[in-house]
C-alpha cells in the first residue's frame with residue numbers, strides 16, 4: 001500500500017487546481033462565497049459539509065462544468081470526474097463505456113483492457129452495464145476516469161450508494177491507483193471515516209465558505225481503531241457540529 005506523502009514534499013509539488021476568492025451565484029442565491037482552495041499533485045483532499053452547502057458546485061467548477069461568477073479558477077492538465085452514480089451508457093458494452101469517443105481507435109480494446117485491469121474488471125470487458133453490480137459499475141466509472149490519465153481526479157460521493165464492505169474495498173482500490181499514478185484527488189464525502197481513511201487534508205465547507213481544515217498526518221493504510229484516528233475523528237465531529245449550527 002502507498003506511503004504517506006510527507007507534507008513538506010506536498011508543499012513542493014505543483015498546484016494542479018486552485019480557486020482564489022471564487023464566488024458562484026445562481027440568480028441572487030450565493031452558493032460559494034470567496035472560496036480559496038488549492039490541490040497539489042499527489043495530494044488527496046476530502047471535502048465535507050452539510051447538504052446544499054456547495055460541495056458539488058465547487059467540484060463542478062474544478063471540472064470546468066460550471067464557470068464561477070467571480071474570482072479566479074485555475075486548473076492545469078487533465079481532469080476526470082466520477083459522480084455518485086456510475087453514469088454508464090446502457091447501450092454500450094463495458095469497454096466502450098471506458099473509451100467513449102476513443103472506441104474507434106485501432107488499439108481500442110487493448111486500451112480499455114488496460115484501464116479495466118487497473119480496477120480488476122478485465123473479465124467484464126464485453127459485458128453490458130446492466131449485468132454489473134453497483135460496485136462493479138462504479139469501478140468501470142473509475143476505469144473511464146483513469147483512462148484519461150488525469151492530473152486531477154474529482155470524486156463526488158462516489159461510494160455512498162455501496163454497502164460498507166464494497167465501499168472499503170473500492171476505497172483501497174482508489175488509494176492503490178492514487179499511489180501508482182499520483183494524481184491530485186478531491187473527494188466529496190459525507191462519511192468522516194472515508195475522509196480520514198483517504199485524505200491528506202480534510203476541508204469543511206459550510207454555507208458556501210470553507211470554515212475548517214484538518215491535516216491528516218497518519219501513515220497509510222490507516223487503522224480506524226487507532227487512538228490517533230479516533231482523536232482526529234472527534235475533532236472533526238466537533239468542527240462538523242459547529243458548521244451545521
Ligand SMILES: Nc1ncnc2c1ncn2[C@@H]1O[C@H](COP(=O)(O)OP(=O)(O)OP(=O)(O)O)[C@@H](O)[C@H]1O
Pocket residue numbers: 026031049050051052053054055056057058
Ligand atoms: N444549476 C443550479 N441552479 C440553481 N441552483 C443551483 C444549481 N446547482 C446547485 N444549486 C444550488 O446550490 C446549492 C448548493 O448545491 P450543491 O449541489 O453544490 O450542494 P452540495 O453541498 O453538493 O449538497 P449535497 O451534499 O446534498 O450533495 C443548493 O442550494 C442548490 O440548490
Ligand SMILES: [Mg+2]
Pocket residue numbers: 055056057
Ligand atoms: Mg452534492
